[in-house]
Amino acid sequence: MGETLNALLHGFAVALTPMNLMWGFIGVTVGTAVGVLPGVGPALTVAMLLPLTVKLDPTGALIMFAGIYYGAMFGGSTTTILLNTPGESASIATALEGNKMAKRGRAGPALATAAIGSFVAGSIATLLLTLLAPLVVELALKFGPAEYFALMVFAFTTVAAVLGSSTARGLASLFLGLLFGLVGIDGQTGAPRFAFGVPELLDGIDVVVLAVGLFAVGEALYMAAYTSRLPETLEKISGSLMMSKQDWRRSWPAWLRATAIGFPFGTIPAGGAEIPTFLSYALEKKLTRHPEEFGKGAIEGVAGPEAANNASATGVLVPLLTLGIPTSATAAILLGAFQNYGIQPGPLLFQSQADLVWGLIASLYVGNVLLLILNLPLVGIWVKVLQIPRPKLYGGILVFATLGAYSLHQSWIDLVTLYVFGLLGFAMRRFDVPVAPAVIGLILGPLAETQFRRALSISQGDASVFVTQPISATFLAVTAALVIVPWLVRRRAAAQGRR
Amino acid sequence: MRRAPAEIALSAGVLGLGALAAVVTARLPGEGGYAGIGPNFIPAVVSGGLLVTGAWLLWEALAGGWRHRGEPEAGAEHAFDAAAFWWISAGLFAHMALIGWAGFVVAGTVLFSCVARGFGSARALRDAALGFALSLAVFAFFVKFLNVNLPAGWLQPLLGSAGI
Numbered sequence: 001m002g003e004t005l006n007a008l009l010h011g012f013a014v015a016l017t018p019m020n021l022m023w024g025f026i027g028v029t030v031g032t033a034v035g036v037l038p039g040v041g042p043a044l045t046v047a048m049l050l051p052l053t054v055k056l057d058p059t060g061a062l063i064m065f066a067g068i069y070y071g072a073m074f075g076g077s078t079t080t081i082l083l084n085t086p087g088e089s090a091s092i093a094t095a096l097e098g099n100k101m102a103k104r105g106r107a108g109p110a111l112a113t114a115a116i117g118s119f120v121a122g123s124i125a126t127l128l129l130t131l132l133a134p135l136v137v138e139l140a141l142k143f144g145p146a147e148y149f150a151l152m153v154f155a156f157t158t159v160a161a162v163l164g165s166s167t168a169r170g171l172a173s174l175f176l177g178l179l180f181g182l183v184g185i186d187g188q189t190g191a192p193r194f195a196f197g198v199p200e201l202l203d204g205i206d207v208v209v210l211a212v213g214l215f216a217v218g219e220a221l222y223m224a225a226y227t228s229r230l231p232e233t234l235e236k237i238s239g240s241l242m243m244s245k246q247d248w249r250r251s252w253p254a255w256l257r258a259t260a261i262g263f264p265f266g267t268i269p270a271g272g273a274e275i276p277t278f279l280s281y282a283l284e285k286k287l288t289r290h291p292e293e294f295g296k297g298a299i300e301g302v303a304g305p306e307a308a309n310n311a312s313a314t315g316v317l318v319p320l321l322t323l324g325i326p327t328s329a330t331a332a333i334l335l336g337a338f339q340n341y342g343i344q345p346g347p348l349l350f351q352s353q354a355d356l357v358w359g360l361i362a363s364l365y366v367g368n369v370l371l372l373i374l375n376l377p378l379v380g381i382w383v384k385v386l387q388i389p390r391p392k393l394y395g396g397i398l399v400f401a402t403l404g405a406y407s408l409h410q411s412w413i414d415l416v417t418l419y420v421f422g423l424l425g426f427a428m429r430r431f432d433v434p435v436a437p438a439v440i441g442l443i444l445g446p447l448a449e450t451q452f453r454r455a456l457s458i459s460q461g462d463a464s465v466f467v468t469q470p471i472s473a474t475f476l477a478v479t480a481a482l483v484i485v486p487w488l489v490r491r492r493a494a495a496q497g498r499r
Numbered sequence: 500m501r502r503a504p505a506e507i508a509l510s511a512g513v514l515g516l517g518a519l520a521a522v523v524t525a526r527l528p529g530e531g532g533y534a535g536i537g538p539n540f541i542p543a544v545v546s547g548g549l550l551v552t553g554a555w556l557l558w559e560a561l562a563g564g565w566r567h568r569g570e571p572e573a574g575a576e577h578a579f580d581a582a583a584f585w586w587i588s589a590g591l592f593a594h595m596a597l598i599g600w601a602g603f604v605v606a607g608t609v610l611f612s613c614v615a616r617g618f619g620s621a622r623a624l625r626d627a628a629l630g631f632a633l634s635l636a637v638f639a640f641f642v643k644f645l646n647v648n649l650p651a652g653w654l655q656p657l658l659g660s661a662g663i
Contacts, residue, residue: 055645165567168555172513175548179520182545186538191528193538194520217591224583224617226576391615391626396633398587398614399607402594403637406603407647415595422591427509432568449541453534461535 004134011358015063015366023060024363027067028370035075036382037393038083039223043330044215045072047208050337051404058341059356063363065337069330070122070367073313074375077114077306078382081107082235090273090309093281097301102235104297109243111379113251113299114306119372121259121307125314126364128263136322140347145455146465150475152448155269155325157479160437163270169433177441180205188453200413207336207443209405213418214435216401218425220394234386241376247299254284254303262308266315269327273312280304321345321357329436332443503564510556517549586617602652607634
């Protein structure tokens, strides 16, 4: 406990140096500005802004990225409330009530409860992260390759097969991601795989190209082909931003309840913030004393999901930092950013680069405060950003998207790859195929393969090692149960339905 | 029963990709040292996974369509606008062809103009001017402040003399 406090104080000393404070400030500002853009979610924001940090030292770059990550989340809620185009699935719950509030002329309080709720939830969740991370690290230090592999299989299974509307489509997305992850030189033997002699492919497929292709190019193709002839409606902010006494009274319990839901969901591989935001929405709808307002703009319905979204976004950092396992598409891209600097997050990082990790965690506290200060007073600017007409918006997005891909090797081959992923993203968007499993598969697949082969090397090729080690066996058993139990339940339900 | 040719085609695509991956995997080396498995083992697993999920999706598509597909809200989409789709694609193709030869700024201007056109903008000259200004600003920022190497191309004489 004392040790943690000490480490955290040390982290603040890192995060509060003028340079790092500035990177954090730039991060939250740019993150919010890009996150506000309609159709640009946190994953795309982080992926598009990755090239900005090429020349920074790792600590500064990662602090900037933490700022971008949080800022994108804040920006997204503004868009959802004023424009009703959720940039990501985690914002759908907010859109249900937030946009209705804006339509009733209560955009100000809706934005305020989202911003303050995100601050409260984000700060509590960061505190929980601070307390929990050292415990997980202690446990993770006992993990060998077999345990890591089993844990990764668990993560793959929940992200692809258990969550989402269709197991078949989730698995297809995962295996596509895993296939893309295999492209390049095999880390253990140096054998080229799936590169077809193309030098750009020997380096492997960069997570930025996949993410930007799926999210930016795919989205642009989809929006142009299916929505460009539809009119847009932007709600105006009329009246005060201030929340009334009643707004406060209805908001704060929702923030706290949502934090309690959001954080744990973030820490487990449950596909990010989608489930906790809906759970929080459902809970608030059940507990409210104003049920008649739900569906017409109830403030609890904004306060809860927004807080849950931020709490789970912070929770995601627990497995990312302590185990090196991304549980959402955005976390997978953040992991890619770490890898660009030759940093592999995990328990050892807390020992070998304590300054960096704790500086990053401290910067999360700082980032939350900066966002609270920045977001509400500057809301007028964000609204201007929101009003950029779609032709110019997507023109600009694609100029940036192609820049990120091209700057990898200064080669047009990467732009071809980007377009191919764009077509894939278009099809996945149109046919309701989840993209997160593909992004996670790309980045986690090679790590899982390494652990798998390492475990077998240690056991001299004896595959029973995965089921005889207790921790590994537990993960695999839970994974199997997660797949089999819902299937059995459905079968029973179907059988009873027929009777 | 719902017929969905696109779903059938996409499922077949996954299946085909799995088959292609399996063919490539068959030529990968298999010797594995202490682990007993080589660089071809996981590719074989992934190829198998693609074949199985591809077959599964194809079966779903043929037997009544993919399951639990979320339908967009009424009024959230219009019919497929092929012209818009191809304007975006054309912009990206032109960008690929131009960037190494004509430079980042020219390629960016063309890309921006085509995308704006795809989204229904009719003011081509204004879009081109905007795209040029944006690409030039991005070029200057990345080359000057971030030391990222981007091709100046046709504008080399102009940008060179500007000290960029």
